[in-house]
């Protein structure tokens with residue numbers, strides 16, 4: 001093992017040995033090299049005469065660039081666009097995001113947590129979690145309604161085993177008991193489990209109530225108290241898009257500093273929240289279970305994260321970090337977000353109103369939804385994939401089929417005025433096939 005990795009592991013073990021146990025073999029081996037980046041960073045501070053360290057081209061005291069590119073980006077200083085961004089992300093963006101997280105998640109107040117590290121959006125954050133914490137055969141606990149890409153990230157890439165629980169009870173609440181049962185078994189078998197909490201959920205569009213959220217946290221705590229290590233990851237991709245009675249915060253705040261055997265990891269980002277999907281800007285933030293001092297654990301996890309970023313992608317795109325900084329600093333930011341929130345909420349509520357008309361009850365019921373971008377129909381007699389193909393071929397309507405019975409509808413991209421027609425068409429297509 002590299003001595004720098006050894007050093008980070010000792011740093012972790014001194015303050016919280018359980019966190020060291022939670023790391024995969026790769027996670028234990030990770031470190032941030034004192035290579036070109038460290039030497040360049042030192043030179044940036046001290047090389048007053050010539051700086052011949054960095055792997056970019058410069059002229060006239062700034063980065064070299066092509067005018068044909070810059071004429072479209074002339075509102076920005078070249079230094080904020082063209083050079084590599086630091087491996088953990090632009091410091092200003094990290095602190096603005098930290099402030100935003102605290103503002104929007106009152107339960108994070110007074111908790112110890114790391115500075116957010118910039119990722120190439122949430123998919124990359126998930127892959128960092130996989131690399132750092134999921135080894136071959138490790139268990140990942142998820143609801144059966146899940147974003148399919150988790151299988152590729154944790155299963156195919158990291159060799160983890162996904163343990164699913166039913167998402168909903170028959171009565172239509174979040175199935176906390178099923179979650180607890182699967183978590184207990186999965187954790188007991190390995191002494192460790194990774195829990196993935198994705199609210200608002202893709203594909204169901206559900207966020208638990210405050211009581212359900214508290215019950216999820218209590219279940220995780222109980223399993224940790226019984227002697228298993230839990231990596232509790234919140235995938236907050238659709239954070240903030242809460243339209244009805246449900247939690248309005250990430251569970252990260254309640255999981256942070258809860259128990260030494262619980263490591264909370266928050267994944268979030270601008271992609272869905274600020275409607276900048278292609279910018280690829282996200283964050284990963286850690287909070288271990290120490291109620292006291294955990295600065296060394298957090299610093300070591302940050303360094304290991306920087307190590308895997310350096311190894312896999314070197315660093316995240318610089319222009320989008322600058323754009324997001326501009327947005328977060330803008331005096332218009334909150335008002336404009338609120339405006340878009342109302343548009344999305346209008347679509348969600350209209351969807352519910354249309355579905356509750358009773359008109360379609362012979363063809364489907366629907367899963368509970370109150371947030372996010374999506375909702376799912378539960379088809380009564382036609383096959384979801386057959387319906388999807390028929391909708392596309394005959395009506396030019398695109399949906400996503402999941403399993404035999406579920407059809408995911410992204411109301412996020414259907415204007416409120418078109419929602420009635422959309423479901424009328426789906427209903428007609430289902431009748432064609434029945």
Ligand SMILES: Cc1ncc(COP(=O)(O)O)c(C=O)c1O
Pocket residue numbers: 120121122123124147198201202235237269271272277282
């Ligand atoms: C639950 C969930 N997590 C993460 C992602 C990926 O987000 P990003 O575009 O930020 O990588 C998605 C995207 O569809 C998602 O639905």
